[in-house]
Amino acid sequence: MAENKMLHSNMEENIAIIKDISENSSDILINRFTTGNIKCALLFCEGMTSNLNACEMLFAPLMEIPEKDSPKQLFDHIRDNLLLSSDQTKAEDLNTLFRLLHSGFGVLLADGINIALAFGIQGYSSRSVQEPSGEGNIMGSHEGFVETVRTNMSLLRRRLKSPKLVMKLSVLGSESKTDICLCYMKDRVPRELLRRIEKSLNETNLEAILSTGYIRPFLEKKGFELFSSTGITERPDVLCSKLIEGRAAIMIDGLPYAIIVPRLFCESFHTLDDYAYKPYYAVFIRWLKYASFVLAILLPAVYTAIVMYHPELINSTLLMLLVEEEKNAPLSILTEAFLVLIMYEVIREAGVRLPKPVGGAVSIISGLIIGDAAVKSGLVSTPLLTMTALSVLGGLAIPDLNPQITVLRFAFLAAGGILGLFGVSVLACAVLINICSTETYGFPFTAPISPFSARGMTDTAIRQGMRKLQNRGFTVEEYEQHN
Amino acid sequence: MNSNVKISPPQLIAMLLIGDVFALFCLRDGISAMTALAFAAAAALEFLVTLPFLTMYRGGRSIEAAGKIYLSVLLIFIIIRIFAVLSMLWSTGEIIFAPFAASGIWGRILVTAVIAAACVYIVSKGIKALSRACVISAAIGALCVAVVMISALLQSDFDNFRLASSEGFFSELLRGLSLGSGLGSLLVFAGFSNGKVMSSVIWYFISNIVITVCIILTGVLVCGGIMNITDFPIAAAAQLSQPIAVQRIDSLFLSVFAVFAVFAVAVQGSAAKLVVKQLFSKRSS
Structure with a gap:
């Protein structure tokens, strides 16, 4: 493919190829100038870079470079004598050039040299750190991950300042070239786990990574599994607690979630709030959740x-x-139960998908139609509705296992x-058995129960x-089965 | 065969005990204190019989070290056991799964077919998953059985206690030996134990004896007075279980019975699968 080609020494030829590959895409800005008596060009992706950073960090210092004999001298001067950005790298092929350009780097080309210098001056719009919507916590932090992987890395680093926390960036997705960050504590993570995760990631052949669901199947065993053996979290504090236990995590640029490997079944019932409360209350809440899970799946059936x-x-x-x-109900109990559950699922899905202004209407319709009209008309019996409602509430206590x-x-x-x-x-x-x-x-999913x-x-x-917990020295390696 | 798969002693014990307890649930005809004694003696006898075969697993060896004739005999033993368990299920299912009894033979066929389908799925998942599931089922089942039996004891009467049955000790001993013939699966799975094989087996037999005696004596104390008209005394004792005046809990026994039936067949099926695999690999090599 054309993007795999190396850069030419002729700057205009490089620019022509870039325009050709991008079909003169309007968001690629090319600024030609001369500095140090060498013809140069600065390339930006509109909306991805900060104009202020570009002016202060790049334009001004670059225009003040004294005359140089060759473009190589120019680039050596920029690399060795100027500190234009904290994130400075080079590109020798078009693939890397496009990836850096589309990641918000300013790319400097010069006539007569077949490499480009790239400077990190990102300034794209991104969501600020907010409370995670899907993982509520009363006593813990109210910060959640955002879509920018580097911001997420900083959220993690703030909480785990240990130099043993390693965060390795790599690129995945043949078209999306998404940045992914593999995080682990180097003194706690089993090396074999790390090796196998890296192997699995290298074996993915995806075009784009747009959701955690794109990567998770590659990290899990093949075959039908009801429950995912990898977890996700929106919270940096939760992720830190998992990393300290020797797990590995993958953060993906563009997604406010981190994938945790491995995950155990019992962890779906744990929250960080458990460690904020007194142990007796935490135990009560945990067992309440275990009972809620059983109630949620079995109550209507039983x-x-x-x-x-x-x-x-x-x-x-x-x-x-x-x-x-039940004597006046026109339908069998099984049919009634199915109808009520399907109605609930439709209402739940509608509540998630429809626009917020219309949300209130869903509550009224579901409350009136199901709660009142269906029962009064005798279509659905009150005890069955009660059982279904209890079952649904039980399921809501464990949102992680909702599907x-x-x-x-x-x-x-x-x-x-x-x-x-x-x-x-x-x-x-x-x-x-599943x-x-x-x-x-x-790592068996049912550990430490079996x-x-x-x-x-x-x-x-x-x-x-x-x-007592602080002295445990527990890492997830204790559960590893070597067969 | 993947001889790298290892199961822990508690997993081994759970896998074997589930089958034994299921066989107790399906116990037919009258029982007495002598039955409990005879069954305990039968378990002790079985332990003595298995001792020479367990020496084969010394030094971490597994069933791969066994010869073809030994494996063939083991396979026949396991297949007979599978049919025995299914026939116990067939006959006891009539009173346990009452809704299907009304459908006659088709109801029983349906019950057996559903359990067989579940067993095929379980066996396909392998020994690791089966061993983990057996521990969980055995633990929950033990709790439920304890609740059912204790609440059954609330209905018991010491006047029901019968020391001897109409059959002699020797007949009861033979009955115990035929009921507890899960030796085939014991000899297969013992080779996969990651702990000391001998201590695992000893603990298994001790647990077997204790549980058997407890369940049979409970059955005697609850159903002693109606033993002449009760076909399945243990199941009947569970059905008489009523801890609260307004509520029966024999549904708990029904669920445990179904779960234990599934795993009792699945354990034998897994053992057969392992032996067949080993036999065919020996044949091809």
Whole structure:
């Protein structure tokens, strides 16, 4: 491809090739000038650089360079005697030149030399650091990652000032040339894990990286896994806690998320707030979440199974209540349950996608239609609606697992409605085996429950006090299975 | 075969105990204190029988060290066990999965087919996943069984206690030996243990004896008075479990029964898969 070509010594030829490759794209600005008696050109990508930085850091110093005998002398002078930018590099081929240009670098070409110098004078618009929308925390920091990877690197560095924190930048995506940053604590991360992650990233053959979902499958085991063995976080403080435990993380330019490798199932129920509260309250909240998870996926299924197949298991008072409610319902309980759950999913998806001004209408419609009209008309019974609402609330307590909870809820409902509690139990076995077979780079997803680790359980089943936790010296390498 | 796969002693014990406890759930005909004693003796006898075979795993060796004849006999043993477990499921399923009993034979076929399908999926995931899942199932199942049995004991009566059954000790011993014949899978999986094989096996048999005695004695105390009319005393004891006056909890037993049935078959299926793989690899080499 033309972009793989090396630069020419003739500046005009380079400019012609650049214009040809970019088809005279309007956002590439070319400024020709002479300095040091050498013809030069400064290239910028409009909107990516800061005009103020360009004027102060580049234009003024470059115009004051004394006469030079050759373009090589000019470039040596700029490199050795001028400090034009904290991020200064060179490009020898068009590929690198375009990548730097489109990353907000100012690129200097000179007539008679086949390299270009690039100066970091980025000034593109980006979102400021804000509270993360998806990961709420009451007692912790209110800063979240943003779309600029270098800002995210600084958020991490501010919290982990140790020189052992390593952040390696590389480029991924044949067309997007996205900057990705591999972060790890060099004294804690298992070397084999690091090697395998780098190998996986090198083997990706993507054109663009526009979401964490583009990269995560390459970091996970092949085959169907219900739960992801890699995690994501929007919070720098959470990421720091994972890095200290010896995990690796990948930050991607353009995304306010970091991918964490490896991830354990029990961590979906942990938040940083757990470590802000007293241990007894943290334990209570954790077990509440574990129960919420079970409730979220099983409650509609168990209710349907018992009412349809095992009414003898319900006590007589409750049975009479249910009979009274269900006798006028036109649909079977299984159909009702499916309808209510589907309605909820439609409303939830509509609430996420539609524009904010219309959001209020969704609340009114869902409240009126489902909460009031459907029940009053007898289409849906109140006990079923209550069970579904409880199940949905349980799922909202663990937003990290929302996709899995949604699908499993439907699957268990089908199993319970068709085969009763027996169906629910057998499906539970299948789900359990799928969870137990999930692992990434030799780290079992179900650790520290199975394989059991008593040390790991001090921060899973309970939350030990910080005085004991601080001496644990725990790293995730303890869970690594070497087979 | 991937002999690098290792399972821990608790995982090994859980995999084997699930099958044994399931067999207890499916226990037919009358039981007494003598049954508990005879079953404990049967377990001890099985331990003595396995001892010479366990020496094969000394020095970290696995089943790959075994000869073709040994593997073939092991395979036959495991296949017989699979059919035995399925037949236990077939006969006990009628009273456990009552909704399907109304459909007659088709209901039972459906139950067996669903469990078999789940087992095929489980076996396909490999021994590592199976061992991890067995630990979790066994732990939760043990808790549920304890709750069911303890609440069943609330309905018990010491007048129900029967020391001896109409069958002699020897008949009960034979019954115990036939019920607890998961030796094939024990000899296969012992080779994958990452701990000391002998201590794992000893702990397995000790746990087996303790659990067997507890469950049988509970069954005797709860159903002793109706033993003559009860086909499945352990299952009946669970169904009589009622910790609160207004609420039964035998649904818990139903769920545990289904889960243990799935894993009991899956463990045998996994063992058979490993032996077949080893047999064919020996044949090709």
